[in-house]
Amino acid sequence: MxxxxxxxxxxxxxxxxxxxxxxxxxxxxxxxxxxxxxxxxxxxxxxxxxxxxxxxxxxxxxxxxxxxxxxxxxxxxxxxxxxxxxxxxxxxxxxxxxxxxxxxxxxxxxxxxxxxxxxxxxxxxxxxxxxxxxxxxxxxxxxxxxxxxxxxxxxxxxxxxxxxxxxxxxxxxxxxxxxxxIPSLQRRNRKPFKFFHHVIDHPSFTDVVKGAWNCDSVIGSDQFKLVRVMKGLK
The missing domain is CATH 3.60.10 (Deoxyribonuclease I; Chain A)
Incomplete structure (x- = not known):
């Protein structure tokens, strides 16, 4: 290195x-x-x-x-x-x-x-x-x-x-x-994220995304904020 x-x-x-x-x-x-x-x-x-x-x-x-x-x-x-x-x-x-x-x-x-x-x-x-x-x-x-x-x-x-x-x-x-x-930890099989395009047509779609995408409520690095916000949105 x-x-x-x-x-x-x-x-x-x-x-x-x-x-x-x-x-x-x-x-x-x-x-x-x-x-x-x-x-x-x-x-x-x-x-x-x-x-x-x-x-x-x-x-x-x-x-x-x-x-x-x-x-x-x-x-x-x-x-x-x-x-x-x-x-x-x-x-x-x-x-x-x-x-x-x-x-x-x-x-x-x-x-x-x-x-x-x-x-x-x-x-x-x-x-x-x-x-x-x-x-x-x-x-x-x-x-x-x-x-x-x-x-x-x-x-x-x-x-x-x-x-x-x-x-x-x-x-x-x-x-x-x-x-x-870390021997005690085992890798979990992550479930794939699925997004159905017809969800975009839901009348509450924009408001739900705006409400979940609130980075100011998360304390940490930018990368950490992104992960937490995306989990909340999911």
Missing amino acids: DVARQSTISYQETELHPVSEKGPSENMESQISGGGTSEPRSCDKEELCTEDEQPFFLVESRVPLWNELRQINDSTPAASYPWAVVGDFNQMMRVSHHSNHLAIDVDTSGMEEFNLALQDAELFEAQAKGLPFTWKNNQADPISTKIDHAFINHAWSSSFPESFAEFLEPLQSDHTPCLVR
Whole structure:
């Protein structure tokens, strides 16, 4: 995965809400010893060096995401429901997330701030299986780190105690894919939606649709509002 991306899963409607996206981190070799650096570095891509946006391998560029997790927990309904955040954070949580942590002094930039943000957002690591490291530098001197994570809140842990995050073998990417498994849930066979065209001719059709299509009464993301309104209309 060449784009640093995080997604949150709110099981209220089993939907995906994008939290934040950053541009491609092309110069990944500059942070292979740890979770980034606080010193400015040269960039391989000119667009990564603009004054308005710092490369995502700099700690300062990740702070808005961490603050957004705090904000979601503090001021949205997500905190009241099972909530999971999964993706590439480009940040280690501890020195053992570096494959050579016993042989070198690992750069700890951003670790304390990241862990404090997770604490404030009331998120913690989900039970994990599979590969212990999620990114590799693909160089002659191999280095691996764990910078992709799966976090859950207490409501998720209580609702799905047997769930776990499985980090699979990477294919073409230098990041491992992560699959969140919930063994207790079985996929339901959805009934197809059927719409009979003669319904349009009913004299109350327009008024019924207008009454059901009230997005202002639903709190959440635009995608969540659309799903709820369409269910109400059905």
